[in-house]
Amino acid sequence: MNDQAPTSKFDPGLPHHARPKLRPVRGFPAQMGEQMVLGLADQRQISERVVFMAPAVQLILPLMDGNRTVDQIVAEVGRGLTHEMLEGVIAQLDDAALLFGPRFEELLVKVRKEFDGSAILPPASTAAFVDAITAQALGESASEEDKAAAGPGKLREVMDKWIGEALKDADEPSFNALPRAVVAPHLDYSRGWLNYAHVYGRMRVADRPDRVVILGTNHFGFGTGVVACDKGYQTALGTCEVDAELLEKLKANLGPDHAAKLLANRYDHEREHSIELHVPWIQHCLGAGPDGKHCKVLGVLVHDPAVDNGNSYDGQGLALQAFIDAMKKAIAEVGGRTLIVSSADLSHAGAAFGDKIQTLAGEEKEAVAFRNKVFQHDRDMIELVRGNKPDELVAAMSWQQNPTRWCSTGNLVATLKLVEPGDIQLLNYTAAMDQQGLGMVSSMAMVMN
Incomplete structure (x- = not known):
């Protein structure tokens, strides 16, 4: 499911990992080697990071609404999706500040501080x-x-x-x-x-x-x-x-x-x-x-x-x-x-x-x-x-x-x-x-x- 290894790991003790909520993203097709993948970028352009995942992730993203747990998403998607695969997706998205949570909030504060610091x-x-x-x-x-x-x-x-x-x-x-x-x-x-x-x-x-x-x-x-x-x-x-x-x-x-x-x-x-x-x-x-x-x-x-x-x-x-x-x-x-x-x-x-x-x-x-x-x-x-x-x-x-x-x-x-x-x-x-x-x-x- 993942085409990039996140620098941080999934943590079930973090509320925004336990019930992940996806921020507005823009999806686009991309090619990595001989494989077609799905690129995901920040629609608001707060984060400059882009992540690449298998196209099948499109089945998961709409369910990451902040209400469903990891167990519920796995059960609802089915089709061979495992907890380990979903946890990797959550960690990768959070790493790029594409989930609502502390990482995104810290980035938003930084961007706005830089904006207000110049005329x-x-x-x-x-x-x-x-x-x-x-x-x-x-x-x-x-x-x-x-x-x-x-x-x-x-x-x-x-x-x-x-x-x-x-x-x-x-x-x-x-x-x-x-x-x-x-x-x-x-x-x-x-x-x-x-x-x-x-x-x-x-x-x-x-x-x-x-x-x-x-x-x-x-x-x-x-x-x-x-x-x-x-x-x-x-x-x-x-x-x-x-x-x-x-x-x-x-x-x-x-x-x-x-x-x-x-x-x-x-x-x-x-x-x-x-x-x-x-x-x-x-x-x-x-x-x-x-x-x-x-x-x-x-x-x-x-x-x-x-x-x-x-x-x-x-x-x-x-x-x-x-x-x-x-x-x-x-x-x-x-x-x-x-x-x-x-x-x-x-x-x-x-x-x-x-x-x-x-x-x-x-x-x-x-x-x-x-x-x-x-x-x-x-x-x-x-x-x-x-x-x-x-x-x-x-x-x-x-x-x-x-x-x-x-x-x-x-x-x-x-x-x-x-x-x-x-x-x-x-x-x-x-x-x-x-x-x-x-x-x-x-x-x-x-x-x-």
Whole structure:
């Protein structure tokens, strides 16, 4: 059952071993030698450990709910499962902090202490990308010092190449003035570069904003409502400090109780990519000011309002409308130019996301029909965005139960309600799919004034 030996052993005297409760995990297929195994990773990204087990463990995991004993799980699964095998699984999961218990709690305290100990979030997703392009340019044998020195230039070079490719045939390759809001993806750069470039490439000659509010999606965190970050962001291109003045105005307008909800799960931003991936584009295309500093930013994660009409999922988090009312007032109070970025991916379709279709690739009738159905749904929902109909968008997503898994309805709705635009233009729409056709993610580039 186990493919890795845990460093700690099963202890029947430990309550979380006697009645194990699995934390939220993400499973994925992997190959070890000639064997297919199941990889398990922390869905919340608190633990960086990944464990690999025999696929049969899928029969056990749903039963690890904190209520059943080891004896009960063995009896319920049957099929040759022994106490010794299950004890090994429990020890391995606990070793990786994938069970609720003291090990996970200690790790959580450590992660949160480190988060609160710095005013700036270090790069994560963007650092991995810069490492990859510098290694490709300099070779794997290049020193860390050489890669660090070359990284900023290589990143700017790649971005300029993407911008040139995206805008080479554009009728209007630049904005006449700074937009009030834009929509761009949070896909990894290799899949989303076209729509990042369509938006940010057009802002290179626009007036520089005083701040950028980036509204993202909470993919991994604990927050059930709107969650703000009280930190700035660092990338290979420099640092964007947090707009502390705007954050303080926002908190004051929310009042003590709602302000506490806004930041209670600030730790969700630690490994959240939907904010960070925009920061290098902001730094590169908007540049530094006369003081040599990049634009100040405020990162905010927005939940899905289609789940409960904008209320937090469990009633404990910050509701969407309360955030919108307070943020709109805060932006007016701080004055100056504020750019709002909706960091939005759209449909997530294919077998990788649970759809019952073998592949989306190719020209087989089933694949073509499935892709067209996704594209039609995207067109219908995008028309609601273009028509500045946020409430109708929420109603449609709720009624249809979000059939293609749009993951950013929340920040799109928040952007529309904060800006109340009179003019909305779709600059580009695209969908990225892996070669096997297992997964397809769509996104758009949009500007609001």
